[in-house]
Amino acid sequence: MEKKTAKPRERNKDKSKQQFLDAVGKILKTKGYAGLKVNDIAATAGLDKKLIYKYFGGVDQLIDEYIRSLDFWSNVTPEDMPPITDGGEAMAKKTLVEQFDYVGSNKELQKILLWGLSEKRKSLKRVADEREAVGDVLLSNITDPHFGEQASRFRAAMALLVSGAYYLNLYPVNTKTFCGIDVTTEEGRNEIKKALEMLVELVYEKNSPKTGK
Amino acid sequence: MEKKTAKPRERNKDKSKQQFLDAVGKILKTKGYAGLKVNDIAATAGLDKKLIYKYFGGVDQLIDEYIRSLDFWSNVTPEDMPPITDGGEAMAKKTLVEQFDYVGSNKELQKILLWGLSEKRKSLKRVADEREAVGDVLLSNITDPHFGEQASRFRAAMALLVSGAYYLNLYPVNTKTFCGIDVTTEEGRNEIKKALEMLVELVYEKNSPKTGK
DNA sequence: ACAACAAGTCACCAAACAGTGACTTAATAA
DNA sequence: TTATTAAGTCACTGTTTGGTGACTTGTTGT
Secondary structure, three states: OOOOOOOOHHHHHHHHHHHHHHHHHHHHHHHHHHHHHHHHHHHHHOOHHHHHHHHHHHHHHHHHHHHHHHOOOOOOOOOOOOOOOOHHHHHHHHHHHHHHHHHOOHHHHHHHHHHHHHOOOOOHHHHHHHHHHHHHHHHHHHHHHHHHHHHHHHHHHHHHHHHHHHHHHHHOOOOOOOOOOOOHHHHHHHHHHHHHHHHHHHHHHHHHHOOOO | OOOOOOOOOOOHHHHHHHHHHHHHHHHHHHHHHHHHHHHHHHHHHHHOOOOHHHHHHHHHHHHHHHHHOOOOOOOOOOOOOOOOOOOHHHHHHHHHHHHHHHHHOOHHHHHHHHHHOOOOOOOHHHHHHHHHHHHHHHHHHHHHHHHHHHHHHHHHHHHHHHHHHHHHOOOOOOOOOEEEEEOOOOHHHHHHHHHHHHHHHHHHHHHOOOOOO
């Protein structure tokens, strides 16, 4: 007395592949890259691990394909940017604050950044290089011309601010405060954003060739 | 015809315990915290893993004891500090640049910082809290009074600069350049140090109550 | 000298994990 | 309908890892 139409187990290679990729993302967000074991991935996807070897060649290739599918930096240069008449000051402020918020709200990106600090891997290098390329468009075309000989000084300052914005978002694992600022509260995060804007402003005030303000 | 004095296998509990602690440090520096497996630790120490359970109760306790033995921040307030007459500006510059160099030259500290971003663990929290406590002495006593109402703004700026200095030292795993600055070369690192000093200087110029310079 | 204790070793077990061969069964096209 | 192909399952092997009981042997106090 068993229904023969109980669960006709769907058979769809593409969909299954996607299920594996989704499973990788889910595990990454929750447990981090160290939790990406074959058995766990298969269990999370609800499919047999054998298929991972069939479809991707192995866990490493699956993971690489997952990483390759990511696209964090495509929206870094939003369309609604005001025209550049200030050497990129407004853009720099906006970009920094947005990046800070974006990383803070995106667990997946946080885990990828941490992974990139922890493991050498081609596909992770690609993520980092891609970000570099996106940033370079802004730096080379907008701020470098404005700062002239001081261009690399400005780049170093931006490197510090961007990486600081990253680190402060990765930081609150064991302790929430950094220099006494609670980086998990709205107040603390606002303080940091204000500081980002202030620092950019100061760099522009100081180093702009014409406007000594 | 065997020498009975071949290798009389030393027996010394304290020395063996130290060998285990040293092994943890060695593995941490080379492979990172993920490489801290019982068998590897025992092999590196040249002793049987059973002793780890005997002496420490387990790997976790061994690792905790190792972390507890660390002392990275005791020398943050060096004796040769000039007297504070500038609201701590010179001190802030010096501390930041020294921290940047210190982290860059200390693989062990780098691994501990990364570990602290990756895993929740009491003993790691202690390391972070200790650093916070050290920093708080300087911030509360020197810079807070100087900046008055803008104190937390300055703290946020320092948080960004310190964490930026950390991140840039952890960064070059997959890619060496950040914002186009090669953080592995003397030139790039000097540029970053100059930027650190410049940013501190600007914050002091802008926010010092009396000297509008 | 030697009893007693603790340092240290070794063999062994159990669980977690990666990987594969042989099978079952759904979809499809002749 | 049925032969073929490929999606998917399952049971199994082998390896790595954590952990422990039973043993051997150096050290120490008397």
